[in-house]
Amino acid sequence: MTVSSFSAAELAERFGLALRGDGDLRIEGVATLARAGVGQLAFLANSRYRAQLADSQASLVVLRADDAEAAPGAVLIAKDPYTAFAKMAALFDNKPVREPGVHPSAVIDPSARIAPSAHIGPFVAIGAHSTVGDGCIVGPGCVIGDHCEVGDGSELIARVTLVTRARLGKRVLVHPGAVIGADGFGLAMDSGHWIKVPQLGGVVIGDDCEIGANTTIDRGALDDTVLEEDVRLDNQIQIGHNVRIGAHTAMAGCSAAAGSARIGRYCLIGGAAGVLGHLEICDRVVVTAMSLVTSSITEPGEYSSGTPLTDNRTWRKNAARFKQLDVLARRVLAADKETR
Amino acid sequence: MTVSSFSAAELAERFGLALRGDGDLRIEGVATLARAGVGQLAFLANSRYRAQLADSQASLVVLRADDAEAAPGAVLIAKDPYTAFAKMAALFDNKPVREPGVHPSAVIDPSARIAPSAHIGPFVAIGAHSTVGDGCIVGPGCVIGDHCEVGDGSELIARVTLVTRARLGKRVLVHPGAVIGADGFGLAMDSGHWIKVPQLGGVVIGDDCEIGANTTIDRGALDDTVLEEDVRLDNQIQIGHNVRIGAHTAMAGCSAAAGSARIGRYCLIGGAAGVLGHLEICDRVVVTAMSLVTSSITEPGEYSSGTPLTDNRTWRKNAARFKQLDVLARRVLAADKETR
Amino acid sequence: MTVSSFSAAELAERFGLALRGDGDLRIEGVATLARAGVGQLAFLANSRYRAQLADSQASLVVLRADDAEAAPGAVLIAKDPYTAFAKMAALFDNKPVREPGVHPSAVIDPSARIAPSAHIGPFVAIGAHSTVGDGCIVGPGCVIGDHCEVGDGSELIARVTLVTRARLGKRVLVHPGAVIGADGFGLAMDSGHWIKVPQLGGVVIGDDCEIGANTTIDRGALDDTVLEEDVRLDNQIQIGHNVRIGAHTAMAGCSAAAGSARIGRYCLIGGAAGVLGHLEICDRVVVTAMSLVTSSITEPGEYSSGTPLTDNRTWRKNAARFKQLDVLARRVLAADKETR
Structure with missing residues (x-):
């Protein structure tokens, strides 16, 4: 060094x-x-x-x-x-230099186009009609499927999978174990058995995005799943099919957005927070850790759900009362009326 | 195309x-x-x-x-x-055709049996006494350990790991990064140190199941972990050892079932929902997103836990009151008694 | 067998x-x-x-x-x-014997040192200045980056990634898909765009630790992320940068500790529970499943948050009242005062 x-x-x-x-x-x-x-x-x-x-x-x-x-x-x-x-x-940050060139062990489809300045590491497989741009680094064990694009200056550190129709912009950084472009979870019930709804869309990742380790981003059912530019995803995040995430939004570890959710620009989604499917969150929304967004949010600001941590004995007593909350509230409101 | x-x-x-x-x-x-x-x-x-x-x-x-x-x-x-x-x-859905045959880079134990009609991709390792059935596709970077079975027509898309004693039925589809058959989390405390409880069971996955990207299904401690036919698991789901999931049940992303839980048939488990260990859930139960199942469910229907999302300021006030809920309830009930 | x-x-x-x-x-x-x-x-x-x-x-x-x-x-x-x-x-537990030696397909940097008694499987890549100790097993598809250490008797089962500056003690067991030493999630906002805070620390894993499948442990920003000896992590756990976990602590599946959290010795963290960043949890604390630790814990004992599961109809009524909890509490307390 x-x-x-x-x-x-x-x-x-x-x-x-x-x-x-x-x-x-x-x-x-x-x-x-x-x-x-x-x-x-x-x-x-x-x-x-x-x-x-x-x-x-x-x-x-x-x-x-x-x-x-x-x-x-x-x-x-x-x-x-x-x-x-x-x-x-x-x-x-003395990062090692990765020399341009393709490791002899890599298996690359003849129809794929790899920029001469890109580094392709050992045990990399690249499928048909995929492209890897100038100065990219594709580390050991990455799998790039068919019809994928890796934009100039992007880096897939190691063991990243781009499954199908995943298109990454420029300077995108993807950490190990991430899976981009797997089938969305689309099922229809047919006479008591599930049938699979074909997932024909893709994933589009904007310039300067970062995708954490073991994060998964499914490809769209018909249209694409989209991350706009400069979106930052931590580890173990799950992004369902047809989600759209606005530019400069950051999501912390273990958070998730279900299918067709739309998250605005400059949002901060806390760790292990969830966004239900088909909801819309406007720009500049903060969702605190482990909160669940169950309806659309139209005003910027900070949002939360959940209950505070207490010792288990106290929690048990309070949690039992939560089950009676509506009954209790009715009594309070009725008593209130009486005394007026 | x-x-x-x-x-x-x-x-x-x-x-x-x-x-x-x-x-x-x-x-x-x-x-x-x-x-x-x-x-x-x-x-x-x-x-x-x-x-x-x-x-x-x-x-x-x-x-x-x-x-x-x-x-x-x-x-x-x-x-x-x-x-x-x-x-x-x-x-x-114009999926690429994968030709039968074993990629020259694959490393296959001599005791493994691979059907001639199966496709084995680059950088695949297959261990001792394992079998891959007719028409299977084992994509790039998959690792199949010892004593595993992949039933006819199944597909492991890429970078899937079947660790040990994982037996997949017919037409099972497994997405990248999934790990099936790793050690269950079995520990015993011995004089202040943990010792590992050997995980001697396996995993049995029924016909027509689908396993999402980066989902993990541990093998059983003594008996097997079982998914019955047509179970559909989304991404990043965690299934503990000795769990049993009934036929046609679907679980959404990031949900989890802890060790020895039993989930019935035709259940729908919402995203990031959890089921504690050793519980039993009957058939046709719906658990909504991010709910935690803390006791067995014996009646079909929809179940939930959690609190609704509000702006953080409102949430803080209400959450603080949650800590007093039992005390408040006692006052309400006492006042109620007095006025009768 | x-x-x-x-x-x-x-x-x-x-x-x-x-x-x-x-x-x-x-x-x-x-x-x-x-x-x-x-x-x-x-x-x-x-x-x-x-x-x-x-x-x-x-x-x-x-x-x-x-x-x-x-x-x-x-x-x-x-x-x-x-x-x-x-x-x-x-x-x-008739585990297969893995013979010492390096599989011919493995790609190992000339500056790496591999003990002759270690087993290095197929499709393993090992980077510069890394070491693998006596009797280690590095299974198929593992990637070990630069400046990593694998202590004597450790086992990386398959498809494990040690990214950079990950140092494992003796007899550490790592399950497939785990990623140790990826960049911590460090961002700073600069004129409306995120810039990346370099992650210059490492990860230190003590002797006898176990790391579950698809678990992620980020390396520190400046100092190291540390797991003391005999820490046991289940699957799909997320450990942020600069977290410290005390000896003999066990964390169940899908739990998470955000950046710079400190968890004591002999703690038990339940499934899908979370610990916010920069908090401190003392020794011998139990956190129940899906609870969120939002402030430091200084007394041993069991802690919980959340609400109990009920049928959805009952839940909806009670959850709606949670939004009024502060208002209701004020009325109860006011009424109480009046009647005294």
Whole structure:
């Protein structure tokens, strides 16, 4: 591994930040405030942790102007220190270089088109009429089925499956175990047996999307399942057929959107939250963890369902009363009436 | 891709439907009412969408008799238009043909038996004493362990794992990333450390079952985990060891059944719903999304748990009161007594 | 398969159990009380099932002293019959032997070090600077990225991915489809677009841990994600970046811990339960299935959230009242005041 090294002054200039302190300081890595040592850059984004500044061994800290006073050493001043840190940290992410070319073990259909600048790893299978764009990385064990597209600069890290008619935009990052373009769950009952409703649509993933490990995105029944640009999906998310997710929306781990749900732009869907099928959620909606969206949401804002955690004994007593809630409410309302 | 093409009259006859309109119309594809164009078949299953008929460019629409009046063009009349459409749509699902034979990269134990008519794709590993039946398709990257069976006409699309003692019936369809026959989660505490309870059973999957992407079905501890015929599992479902699921039951994405649960026939388990271990659910039970089944169900019907979604501010106030529910209920009941 | 065979007396001696009955009885397998036949060992751990003893065909039953009277045949007496059974059953788990050596199809970086006693199966890819220890088994289709370690005696059953900087201790067992060391879900908003926060930490998995099928454990943003020794994770669990899980904790299927959560030692996290990010749970906490931990827990004990399952009609009425809970509570409390 080569070691990246920048002076504090170089970082300040490169990212347009004000520097207070020694511009010649060498920075060769990043760490948390608590763990950083000499030569490392740390960040303070939440003023609640300001007290950690005093003891931090970090050579350089990126923080807000009003936290700068509390820092004993050199600082970079940023309006949004977390974003500034994210950008600077990328300089120290020594990802291995994947050379262009196709590994000899890969099995590629003659009708597939692979850009010469793409890297195709070992044990990759690519089906008919599929394309892999410039600079793409298709890691070990990936399977790309028929009629799929991987846009320029995209990366499938390892063991990703694009099943059929999955079309990825540019710079899409897909983590291991993700399955994009499997059959939607379409069934019809016929004389007591299920018959399968053919899933003839595809999946369209916009530019700059990220798809987490073991996440599944089904292809549409007739039309396509769509993720607009810059959608960010964490691990183990399930996206049903014909769902549409607006640009810049992020969904946390284990959340799910059932068939034909439409989620707006700039939404944040909490971990293990669910959206029922055929609902519509407008832009800029936050759904908290493990909440279930059971009807469409037309106003931006934060939404929740569920009950708070208590010790089990208390919970049992309260949960038993939940079963009587309507009866209790009727009594309260009736009593209320009487006393008026 | 070859283009399938049928006349309206051919479709009517083949599927036993009444045709109103021009029998010579050529149908070469299927689409939604909203998107269909010339040469395409659409369907109207829910009369709520009847208004879409007027503007649809579909050449042919399959619908119920009492919706037929509203259709400007040719129609096929069906008692169950969705099922009729599913069957007709299958004619236009141009799946690639997988030729019989074993890909040269596949690694197959000498004791395994592979039917000559089966297709075994690249990077497939098949273990000792396993069998793959007539006409099966085992797609790229699948791993079949020891003592497994894949029944005639079954398909493992890609990257499926049958771990050990997984026995699939006929025409079983398994989507990518599914893991069938991994160890059940059996632990015993021994002087402060966990010891593993050996998982000596297997998994039996009945004919015509479908297993979704990244779904996991553990093998039994001593007896087998069993899915009866025509069970349909969506993506990311977790089935614990020794679970039994009755014929024709369908489970939606992210649902789960814990160890030794028994689910009846013709049940519908909603997305992200859970069934605790060792419970029994009778036939024809519907569990709504994200509900948790905490005791056995002996009557057919629909069951639910959870609270409705509201804006977060309202939710916080109500959720806080949930913690006082038993105390509040006691006051209501006491007050009620007093006033009588 | 070779058949293991032990006499009742041998089992008694080997596991330090008292035998009542014929010591020469041959035991060649294990089964449930209900299914066991001649030559099989069964167990009775829960006295509720004592009535099954009378009809059991098991040759030998391991049980508690106070259940022994009810057994018609030979018994082994154990303080903890389930643990004793687990140990004995392991004798009858005829796992296939995996010979040391590297399958010719495997693709291994020249800088990786593989112990000569390790077994590396077909279609395995191992990246730069990674190590696989003595006696390890790396099954078919596994991908081990760069800078990973697999400790002595560990087993990756099949199609496991260690992405980057995943370090496994000794005797770690990982089931198919698990992804360890993928990028944590770190995002920062920059002028309306997400930018990725580099994930520069790793994952450390302690000795004797078990990781279920399709479970995902992300690597840390700066510090590591850590599982201490003997942590047991079931299938489809999601562990966010920088989570720390204490020794001997077990998590059931589909549960999740969000980023930077800390879970103590000897905890039991129920199926589909969730722990929000940055929370701390002390030792010996039980969280029941599908509960959501929304604040830190500082006292050992059992904790729950959610509402009980009822028929849907009753649920709808009660759920509607949940939306009025704060209003109703105010009325109850006001009325209460008035009458005092």
